[in-house]
Amino acid sequence: MELERFLFLTVDGLAxxxxxxxxxxxxxxxxxxxxxxxxxxxxxxxxxxYLAFVVTSATGNYWLGLVAALLGGAAIGxxxxxxxxxxxxxxxPLNSVxxxxxxxxxxxxxxxxxxxxxxxxxxxxxxxxxxxxxxxLSISAYDLFVFACVGFxxxxxxxxxxxxxxxxxxxxxxxxxxxxxxxxxxxxxMITLGWMLASALSALAALLVIPTELGLxxxxxxxxxxxxxxxxxxxxxxxxxxxxxxGLVVGVLLSWVSGYLGATLSPVAVLVLLLAVxxxxxxxxxxxxxxxxx
Amino acid sequence: xxxRTTLIVGLVGLVAVIGLTFVLDPYRNYQLAxxxxxxxxxxxxxxxxxxxxxxxxxxxxxxxxxxxxYAFTAxxxxxxxxxxxVLLILPILAAVVGAAVLGLVVGLAAARLHGxxxxxxxxxxxxxxxxxxxxxxxVFNGDQGLYISVERRPEFLAGRGGTEMFQAWVAIACAALxxxxxxxxxxxxxxxxxxxxRDNEVAAAIAGVNVARTKVIAFxxxxxxxxxxxxxLAFMTQSANPGAFSLVFxxxxxxxxxIGGIGTLYGALWGSILLxxxxxxxxxxxxxxxxxxxxxxxxxxxxxxGLFGAIMVLVVIVAPLGIxxxxxxxxxxxxxxxxxxxxxxxK
Numbered sequence: 001m002e003l004e005r006f007l008f009l010t011v012d013g014l015a016x017x018x019x020x021x022x023x024x025x026x027x028x029x030x031x032x033x034x035x036x037x038x039x040x041x042x043x044x045x046x047x048x049x050y051l052a053f054v055v056t057s058a059t060g061n062y063w064l065g066l067v068a069a070l071l072g073g074a075a076i077g078x079x080x081x082x083x084x085x086x087x088x089x090x091x092x093p094l095n096s097v098x099x100x101x102x103x104x105x106x107x108x109x110x111x112x113x114x115x116x117x118x119x120x121x122x123x124x125x126x127x128x129x130x131x132x133x134x135x136x137l138s139i140s141a142y143d144l145f146v147f148a149c150v151g152f153x154x155x156x157x158x159x160x161x162x163x164x165x166x167x168x169x170x171x172x173x174x175x176x177x178x179x180x181x182x183x184x185x186x187x188x189x190m191i192t193l194g195w196m197l198a199s200a201l202s203a204l205a206a207l208l209v210i211p212t213e214l215g216l217x218x219x220x221x222x223x224x225x226x227x228x229x230x231x232x233x234x235x236x237x238x239x240x241x242x243x244x245x246x247g248l249v250v251g252v253l254l255s256w257v258s259g260y261l262g263a264t265l266s267p268v269a270v271l272v273l274l275l276a277v278x279x280x281x282x283x284x285x286x287x288x289x290x291x292x293x294x
Numbered sequence: 295x296x297x298r299t300t301l302i303v304g305l306v307g308l309v310a311v312i313g314l315t316f317v318l319d320p321y322r323n324y325q326l327a328x329x330x331x332x333x334x335x336x337x338x339x340x341x342x343x344x345x346x347x348x349x350x351x352x353x354x355x356x357x358x359x360x361x362x363x364y365a366f367t368a369x370x371x372x373x374x375x376x377x378x379x380v381l382l383i384l385p386i387l388a389a390v391v392g393a394a395v396l397g398l399v400v401g402l403a404a405a406r407l408h409g410x411x412x413x414x415x416x417x418x419x420x421x422x423x424x425x426x427x428x429x430x431x432x433v434f435n436g437d438q439g440l441y442i443s444v445e446r447r448p449e450f451l452a453g454r455g456g457t458e459m460f461q462a463w464v465a466i467a468c469a470a471l472x473x474x475x476x477x478x479x480x481x482x483x484x485x486x487x488x489x490x491x492r493d494n495e496v497a498a499a500i501a502g503v504n505v506a507r508t509k510v511i512a513f514x515x516x517x518x519x520x521x522x523x524x525x526x527l528a529f530m531t532q533s534a535n536p537g538a539f540s541l542v543f544x545x546x547x548x549x550x551x552x553i554g555g556i557g558t559l560y561g562a563l564w565g566s567i568l569l570x571x572x573x574x575x576x577x578x579x580x581x582x583x584x585x586x587x588x589x590x591x592x593x594x595x596x597x598x599x600g601l602f603g604a605i606m607v608l609v610v611i612v613a614p615l616g617i618x619x620x621x622x623x624x625x626x627x628x629x630x631x632x633x634x635x636x637x638x639x640x641k
Contacts, residue, residue, distance in 0.1 A: 037414070088611055093408075094349050098552055113596045116591070117592075117595075271415075
């Protein structure tokens with residue numbers, strides 16, 4: 001009985017962690033492209049999920065909603081980068097954080113005005129009841145769908161950044177925008193592309209996680225963002241594998257805490273973990289030392 | 295401005311505001327008290343973020359800490375049947391101490407963190423607050439929060455003004471104390487150290503500034519100011535509950551500091567006024583439009599939030615020094631028009 005519960009919590013945590021890992025990956029992407037922690041990421045993802053909700057309600061088709069969320073997320077990312085972030089002076093790193101928080105409030109207000117502040121129930125494409133042929137592990141069809149999506153994203157990103165020309169240009173633009181531009185890379189365009197990609201990813205993560213436990217509401221991604229931020233920091237903001245592994249670890253940890261100590265304590269556990277990691281290894285567990293500081 | 299002008303402006307302002315409480319109706323007095331309460335928190339935040347360069351999104355949680363400390367102390371004293379000024383002053387002191395201790399703990403961690411990392415940790419603090427109050431609901435009474443027995447207005451006020459007037463006095467007194475203390479701190483040697491740490495930690499360390507200590511002290515003082523604000527809010531509403539100190543409240547505080555002009559106490563004042571006046575103005579505007587109840591309910595609050603967010607983005611991009619910066623620029627322009635030979639150089 002104990003073991004069964006432990007297994008259930010672990011598997012459940014892995015599924016949640018996989019989604020959070022995608023969200024954390026999107027934060028890592030923007031950090032690598034523009035050296036910004038995008039505090040408006042949660043709101044962008046939330047708005048894209050509303051778009052999916054509208055499309056799915058109108059057509060009755062989940063997959064059209066999924067596509068709408070991805071495209072909509074990318075579009076919002078484009079608007080936010082081209083419309084706001086590009087004009088924020090990078091002299092003081094706090095400026096971009098404050099501007100992103102302003103964007104967060106604007107998006108939340110717009111969604112609140114359009115749809116009200118109440119909760120909207122969302123449909124799932126697959127059932128959440130455990131599959132019979134995997135008895136004991138209590139994995140549902142929806143969990144498998146989540147794992148498939150996350151796997152697709154991780155492999156896709158690895159191919160994009162490791163094998164393709166565009167990925168190479170994006171890495172060059174992020175690493176040294178001036179030098180990359182001299183070599184013929186359109187750095188600004190690459191940064192915009194990074195934002196669009198990251199926003200689409202976070203939209204996917206939000207669409208996967210919101211229907212199961214949070215419920216759609218203008219503030220539903222507030223806590224998700226904090227979890228994803230924690231994961232990105234735990235993994236080191238610069239490291240994509242760190243975000244994936246960190247996501248799985250934090251997901252399982254959260255599941256254990258809420259299973260054994262009470263569901264309400266998850267945010268506290270995240271706070272403790274974040275503080276612990278930042279105090280012991282401020283760059284994150286997967287960070288590498290690039291230069292000596294001070 | 296020289297110290298003497300500041301002193302005169304401050305004293306005249308204080309007398310004028312207290313005089314104002316006699317003519318305003320109870321609702322406006324309550325708003326005035328709210329402005330003063332916000333000013334306590336925003337002033338602390340503007341010092342921390344603008345002068346010391348530490349961005350905190352957690353000041354709502356620190357204010358909440360102050361509010362709960364106020365609640366526990368006030369209720370404890372009321373059980374002992376203590377009345378009079380003690381029931382007012384002792385809980386506020388408790389709030390200051392409680393928030394300062396929490397601020398010290400966070401500040402010790404904050405001293406090692408930079409920009410977005412610190413923002414993330416303090417964000418997690420705000421998200422964790424409702425979790426803590428609902429987990430230990432036998433102490434904090436969950437989402438409902440605590441009811442507080444507060445000191446009633448003194449007898450001699452009975453014929454002259456309502457409870458709101460007394461609340462405004464208490465709030466203004468607290469805000470004045472906080473602002474005076476912070477002003478002296480920012481103008482003095484410690485203020486220079488804070489600015490040095492903000493601009494370049496390495497250079498500050500070489501010049502003999504203890505970087506970590508400066509950051510921790512700045513965070514602790516700022517938290518204490520937030521605690522005063524929380525205590526005043528608790529005193530005014532007679533309750534302490536997690537809903538009043540949400541993430542949005544935290545962002546509003548930051549917004550007030552940024553829009554007013556970050557790093558200046560005048561800016562904190564403009565921001566606090568805006569924080570109370572703008573939602574009120576928008577509320578009366580939407581009411582006058584006679585919208586359908588459903589539309590009005592959706593606009594209620596959201597419109598103000600969106601407008602604040604848009605203004606914050608604009609301020610960061612167009613006018614990084616905020617309202618106070620614009621006022622200062624205008625004043626310098628006017629002065630230079632009068633005496634073209636001696637153009638004052640802005641610091």
